[in-house]
Amino acid sequence: MTSIPDAKAPAGEVVLEAIGLTKHFPVRRKLRDLFSHRHDVVHAVDDVDLTLRRGQVVALVGESGSGKSTIARLLAQLYPRTGGDIQLHGETTKVRGGAAFRRYCSQVQMIFQDPFASLNPTHTIRYHLTRSLKIHGNAGTTAGDLAQALDDLLERVQLTPPERYLDKFPHELSGGQRQRVAIARALGAGPEALLADEPVSMLDVSIRLGVLNLLRDLRDRLDLAILYITHDIASARYFADQTMVMYAGRLVEGGDSETVTQSPAHPYTKLLIHSAPDPDRMIGGSEAEGEDAGNGEPPSLIHPPTGCRFHPRCPVAMERCRTDLPVPLQIGDVPGHWAACWLYDSDDKAEVKQ
Amino acid sequence: ACGDSPNANKNADNSKAADFLSIGMPNGTVTDNNNPFIGTSAGASLGYRWTIYEPLGMWNNVKPADPAKPWLASEIKWADDYKALDVTIRDNATWSDGQKLTAEDVAYTFNLIKSKDALNVFAIPIDQVTVTGNKVTVTFKSSQFTAWHKIISQIPIVPKHLWEKIADPATDPIKEPVGSGPYTLKTFSQQGIVLERRESGYWQEKPAVKELRYTSYTDNNAQTTALATGASEWSFVFIPAYQQTFIAKDPEHFKVWAPGVLGIHGLYINTTRKPFDDPALRNAMNMVINRADIFNQAEAGYFHPELKSVTGLPEGAGDAFVTEAYKGKTLSVDVAGAKTLLTGAGYKLDGDTLKDKSGKPVTLKLSDPAPWSDYQTTLEIIKSNLAEIGIKATVDKPNQNVWDANVQKGDFDAVMRWTNGGSTPFDIYQTVMDGDLMKPIGTPAQQGNFGRFKSPEATAALKAYANATSDADRIPALATIQKIFVEQAPMLPIGSDNVGGAISTKNWIGWPSETDPYAPLQPTQSGALDVIMHLKPATS
Amino acid sequence: MAQPEADKPTKAKRQRFRFISNKKAAAGLIILGIYVVIAIIGPWVAPYDPDARGNDLVQPPSGAHWLGTTHLGQDVFSQLLSGTRSVMFVGFFAGTVATVLSVLIGVTAGYLGGRTDEGLSALSNVFLVIPALPLIIIITSTLESAEDWLIALVIGFTSWSWNARVLRAQTLSLRRRDFVDASRATGEKTWRVIVFELMPNLTAVIASGFVGTVIFAVLSEITLAFIGVTSGTTWNWGTILFWAQGQQALAQEAWWWFIPAGLAIAILGTALSLINFGIDEFVSPRLRSVGKTKIKTVDGRTVRMRIGFTPVLSRSAAPHTHATPTPVIRKEVTQ
Amino acid sequence: MSSTPVLEIRNLNVEYGLGDQAVRAVRDVNLTLHRGEVLGLAGESGSGKSTLAYGMTRLLAPPGVITGGEVIYHPEKGEAYDVLGLSDRHLQAFRWAETAIVFQGAMNSLNPVHKISTQLTDVLRAHRPEMSEAARNARAREMLKLVGIAADRMEAYPHQLSGGMRQRVMIGMALILQPQVVIMDEPTTALDVVMQRQILGQLIELRERLGFSVIFITHDLSLLVEFSNRIAIMYGGRIVEEAAAAAIYKDSLHPYSQGLLGSFPSLRGPRRELTGIPGTPPDLKGMPSGCSFHPRCPKAFEPCSTNIPVLARPDDSPRSVACWLHPVKEPVG
Amino acid sequence: MKYFLQRVAFYLFTAWAAITLNFFIPRMVPGDPVQALITKFQGQLSSKAIESLYVLFGLDKDKSVWQEYLDYWNQLFHGDLGLSFTFFPTPVSEIISSSLPWTLTLVGITTVISFFLGTGLGVLAGWRRGSWADGLLPVTTFLSSVPYFWLGIIAIYLLTGPDSFFPSSGGFGSGLVPAWDQYFIPSAIQHSLLPALTILISSVSGWILSMRNMMVTVSSEDYITVAHAKGLSDRRVALSYAARNALLPNVSGFALSLGFIVGGTLLVEIVFSYPGVGFQLFQALGAQDYPLMQGIFLIITISVLVANLIADVAYLLLDPRTRKEG
Ligand SMILES: Nc1ncnc2c1ncn2[C@@H]1O[C@H](COP(=O)(O)OP(=O)(O)OP(=O)(O)O)[C@@H](O)[C@H]1O
Ligand SMILES: Nc1ncnc2c1ncn2[C@@H]1O[C@H](COP(=O)(O)OP(=O)(O)OP(=O)(O)O)[C@@H](O)[C@H]1O
């Protein structure tokens, strides 16, 4: 018996969709606020639309604190959302624990950034995987079924032979192996969507690639929909079909990975790509330094800038950016490429040119 | 700048040996309160109230039947029925503020007590107080035969001219006491109270001790240590192994004398609980208790003198009151006799276990608060004594308040407790047997008869004794009382109270002793003043 | 999960009991073990009934009475042996009560957060600042009879707060660790997350809190007994001290009556502290007392390891491992 | 950039612990830092980069011990000397004045309870006792300005600054005594790319102005290639390859360097298929015999498992490699 | 500032809770103060006199608990703690004010000395690990496990006696009256030495241990390495960097452990017959003296709270991170 059903539906079908997803964290109230009626919140995620399709990887890129993890947790229903909708197979879902939550997470599973922290150091690999299988009814009925399912899982994440790993404790494994176990645990639920929150950023350079390649392999074999969260835009290019760029809680650009990374439209994306280490730009050729990169300080999310949140740092900010919230605008070059930037509002373009 | 310090003359004092006497009591902290009527005051707790305020006469607890020694009153006369008292007040007594002490002051004091229940701690039913010249006549609503000593020796006479102005004499702390006694308060601190001698105006020759230093030690241990180091020269405290821990430190000067008085300690048995409602069982228990062991081990061989007479009256103080029938009859350990008695009464000794008439094993819970270590030891001994006749006893150490409440409510099997004391055996027997004091189980009996001993005969005899107008009436009443006490054993007498003390003769001599028992040796008794008056420097 | 697993138990054991290899913990555990054994068999092996009076009053240690006798001729050694049970019982029972409470309150507060957390934290802080011993004395003085289990309950109920606080902090930090969220995301129920995911990681903290409370409870019980709050029927070391003090044992030069019980307490306390050190070092290996700190350099000097100045054992520039100086050449492989 | 050395490390050996339990974290490392250059030190986690950096200034906490080697420092003026042979007092004087260190996490490198100004002037007080209070403050202010922080932040506490600012403070502090050598141990890994570039850019610029040399440690090879002149690659406590940045990037000789380079997806240029390095990093306690990389090396052949290759020049170019694939003409070091 | 206000709010809450607890506990005590008083003196009182005592003590009124609670607060706000039963009719506040200075001085000074001594030794032991300072630990562990009272009694036995410099009990020499003069103060100091030593010996080890552990933990922080790298002197690194930071958790620990210390000193006061509040409390318990018990417990709690607040302020001054504005 195989615990993980292969390919349930044709590739390209929408598995998970976020519409206008918003999350505000309340800020701890201070004593003096007790007397006023102010309620400060952290605008961690504002009005985010995101679609995960079967067999596709969507990358979410952005600097630290831009709200990437929050999106992943919202999608995993680990946080209640402030606004917006999450649709699983086109159906609105709002679960708060209980059986509904379990049903949901049998389809949507999450992988965490830090494999050192996401496995409980007091339990064996066997325990972790068995729980995942049992909760979602994938453990079969007999001990033999379970053993088989465990072996399958470990093989799937290329931890072979399985016996060598099953009874180990997490601390006895290397980082890459741990992350594989974490992936196996997610697979144990037999999900259709995987939310991978910076799954490799804590891993050693030399083993990162192995895990990414494994995920890609799983996407192909199991037709998983994967959300790949990273701050390394180069790996998004390498791994993801689509890339979304996030800045201060909002999506600012999205589209086909190759397009977004090769011809970025939004000034922030440009900055990001410009800043990424580039071996071809050797030390001597520091002419690139001339570009104004803006200051590096991310904005406060409690009182985010009005209009476009990037405008205080944007080298080409216009008056309008200060006041009006930019809407996603189609970029002409490739279908599906968009950016939330007034530069691409056709009227304004004209203005800029004048 | 230090000239005005209250401690400034300390060195001067030390240079001349022995013009002060250090008196200690293990009473914990005291607060600045010198009201002689309030039992919680420092003056009462440490006993120095009697060196400031004086009574009419001195009653010697050690010889309770002796008449009182005139003190403020030069003459004391009781009516035969003890319902009226005539006292003549000395005319040379003065208050320490210089005013003369008159019969008016005495009358005022009696009236004060009469009008204020809170001050009338002995509940003396004063009827009329009249003054004629230097004579005061007080009449009472009932016979005061059993309470005369309280009236004479326990009521401090206070100055009318000052006390009149006090708003509430029952609560006023009297921070600056003015009395007729030979001492006045010099300084007060929680730990030490210093009294200095009045240099003039005292009605008799002034005492030799110039300064009295009272210290309240926090507990017996501290007090004993102080005695052993000589820091305390006079105290009343239980000293375990006193020979070793006290006398041996300075055998030449350290002395202990603990004369028994008419107040005893014994094992109260709850006579409403089966099978202890059976006098035979109680008698059998009485027969196995090893009082000598208790005296030596629990009472360190001195503190509560061993009771010998079957009547429960102590040797010495009680001798005069043992009626004909019991003269010479003494308590002794007789295990075999007890067993015979029990078998005769239908009990069965089954191996180590005594079974009562219904076949149930006899068990007994003895209890007393933990801090009373002599009682605790006593109970331990009683426990092992009782085991010899198959009674399985356990010793409980409830908290004092719980214990207290339980004893009063009658919620106990058996407890060690004291009786009231007085100038006659009446108080002892009343505490044990008086039906008038009895309350139903569950209702607190505050005055006595905690064991709920029911004997109308005894109640009547007690009443007769107290109200009798002549000895001829008293003797048969007392005989009846003693007969019931001995035959029914409502309470098993163990040891007597004492009015003794521990002293050092290093600096002062002239203390009362076995050979010269002129007064009690307890610094808190009113007789303490008499003792102080007797003291002479050891060097002279 | 019914497979026979050959090496799992040993592995698990190795993981769990690793801290016993800590010398301090081992010493502590051995001493504690002895106490526990005495607590169990003490009353039976005691040469005398601790209550039994004898004729030798206040006798110094002898062959018949190893630790001498009391003023009633009771055997001090027997009292000490019999008293162990009550001490251990109160210590462990109070420790258990306090630990259960602190786990319930601390972990709940830490895990649930928000209002619950604020309420529970305030509660434990209140208990934390209110002086415990006076409170215990006051409460026990209200007890009708101060049976061991009652005293233990009172101590347990008043001494959980410190552990609750530590546990809360620990839970908060664990709560932020991904594995908690990961197990939630796997679909675990809340109670399972707390019991199976959080608690195993808290064992060291819980254990150390437990041991700490046991120390506190033992000292409190003995203190209470010393000032006279005990059950009448059982012996404990505090009762021995109570009697010794009441009879002024030291003034009577009866050191054998006073000293051993106090030493017994101190040694038990030390053993428990040692166990706690072991746990601390187990949790945070840095605290482990450094092994060898003095080392010899090549030229024979002794240097001490210390922070900021790494010892240099040798300053010779000769290589340590001998790399082969003449490489083998294999053209085929080199492209 | 000249080819005069400032710091020569000769057969440095560092161990953690003593006796059998010892972990040999740095093994016979030879490395030369030239005046004015940026020397990159790369390698996966645990390869001994930090140990090497701290070892040469004797900053390793117990149980670290230096078991052998020399660290020859060439001051600007005067005789070269061995840092490992300095007395405590001289070492204290040497530190920071000659070599300064910038750590990975600035939050942790700044003492949270002291003001920025205190921590900056601390150094001056220790090394330039003759300076007046005012002069010290002026100097501190100057350094802050140099790294682009407003002087009014002098009185701030570390927690009041953002991560990037703190890291700049650290850089400013490192330069306050104008040292010859600045060691940077993963100075930017905690920052995001935008900030990282800003700070590194600034540092390079300062280096050009002030002329100090930099040892730049990171595991991000692509970053190193961009920012350093020369790169040394460590594996299992040894340096396995050392060459000019461009040479490493374009034509690395050691299979490990190749694997490392192949692990970074590139943002520009064609999308290539990446392989990474198979296997797991070695355990320092049970190092494989011979070349420690051989169990993971796709090109391993028989001498690799038995003989330790020496770091030496395979040809005339100023580069060296320790690999049996590359025959050595003359051993170096 | 915010932090400070939060703490103040917390203290107010705790004070409220303590006062309420304090109100209720004595009401659960079985028994009856009048009887306790009589028993204490093994006295003999007439039932009439007993009645009058009830009236005096204010125990006769049939008030609802709620009403009593309100009255209690009302009294407290007027600084009135009622009249003591045992020392009737002395106001509780008077008794406390005479004994509190003793405790405050003894506990205060010894605690502070113990804290600084322990912290100092802990800094040494933590900084110079592996040196002689490590040998300190087993000894201190043992000493800290010894019950206070046992140590005190042994000290009395060994060190006091007729010719000893150390008095066995009391707070000052008999015959003296508390005053700030050259007779009293030396005597008071002399009397406080043994109790202080007892407290010191059994409490110092806690500080040594926790400080040592904190030092060890802090020693491996990066900023310590940086401080060394900066070429600062070893002393400066140890004190200004390591100890300064290691102190922080200890300061809050210091505050919180005050409650325990007060508990410990209570016993020391009993053993040394020291005229402090601990001994008063002990007596009040025995005598069922609610008002005194309540008053003392309240005072102890409030002192601990105040000390906590002070420690918090100290923490505030020591740790800039808590000073975060906004
Ligand atoms: N539980 C929470 N309560 C309050 N604020 C939060 C909470 N979780 C996250 N935030 C805030 O929301 C914002 C977005 O956080 P998030 O973790 O989603 O960022 P991220 O993009 O994943 O960053 P990183 O790359 O560092 O992981 C941050 O400003 C963060 O401080
Ligand atoms: N205190 C220590 N005790 C024992 N081994 C240690 C200690 N510190 C470091 N090591 C070991 O020394 C080796 C080298 O560590 P080092 O910190 O120098 O690596 P690194 O290359 O800087 O790694 P990273 O990139 O993770 O910083 C590692 O294998 C590590 O396990």
Ligand SMILES: [Mg+2]
């Ligand atoms: Mg994140």
Ligand SMILES: [Mg+2]
């Ligand atoms: Mg490192």
